[in-house]
Amino acid sequence: MEVAQSNKIFKNWxxxxxxxxxxxxxxxxxxxxNIALLEEAITHSSFQKNKLKIDKKNYERLEFLGDRVLGLVLSEYLLKIFPEAKEGVLDNYFQKFANQDNLFNYAKKINLSKFLKTQKGDNLENNKSILSDVVESIIGAIYIDTGLKNCKSFITNNLIDKDFIYSKPEKHPKSILQEYCLHQYNTLPKYSILNKSGNEHQPIYEVSVYVKNHDVVSATGANLKKAEEAAATKLLNIIKI
Structure with a gap:
């Protein structure tokens, strides 16, 4: 009884x-x-299961689940990172990280094709469609195994290019500062209103912002939003981001 795995043949299961x-x-x-979940996640439908007398499951059902989990985690992450971004901007980021190319690149990075259980002789090393689907099936397997928290860790650590997020000009200062805080300290910046002056039609807000391990910074603006952005910009300049 042989099991095919990339270029290797194992004599037993x-x-x-x-x-x-x-x-x-x-x-x-x-x-x-539950190791059986990972085995299912990397099993291709071509695998000769009857000869091996094992479960006939393959990755397709877990891929169905993993696709939905990936979408949920990415959507929540982007909403937190870009609290002021419009739907179109969020969707651009979403497509960047959820698309087939991104999943395939990760699969190539970890040499995923070498671990797939396939029919003897199959070579899926450059099969973008299948390898990207198997990445999603692994996400689905992790979700069933231990829940959403570990899925979030897997996705944010492996499928989100944080350098790409930092480099994009669409972000507001508050978004950049928030992403920095989440990445460095797993906390959010804290904004506080210090003062409101001027008349009702032309108010001036003074706002402070605090980030862990940094001094409190304050700034003013013609409205609360502008004051917070000014404070965030001031702190970003100090942090040199």
Missing amino acids: QGYRIVCIGKLEKQINYKFK
Whole structure:
């Protein structure tokens, strides 16, 4: 009884489990409680299951779930990072990180094709469609295994290019500062109204902003939003972002 895995042939099922599954868990930096979920997530429909007398499941059902989980996590992340961005801007970022190319690039990075359970002789190394789907199936497997929290960690650490987010000009100063705080300290900036002066038609707001490990910074503006943006800009200049 042989199990095909990339260019290697394992003489028995147990050998496959010990060698390949353990290596893949290290690659994705996640240890499964239920290893059968990961096995299902990397099983292609061509795999000759009848000969091996094992479960006939393949990655497709978990891919269905993982696609939805990926969408939820990305949407929530982008809403937090860009609190003032319009729907069109959010959608551009979403498509950047949820598209097939991004998932395929991650699959290539971890050599995912080498871990797929396929029919002997199959080579899926450059199959963008299948490899991107399997990444989503792994997300679905993690969700069933331990829930949404670990899915968020997997997605934000592996599928979101934070340098790309930092480099985009669409962001407001508050968005940049918020992303910095979440990335560095896992907290949000704290804004406080210090003073409101002027008349009813031309008020002047003074606002402070506090970020962990930095001094409090204040600034003024013609309305609350502008005052907060001015304070965020001032602090970003101090932090040199």
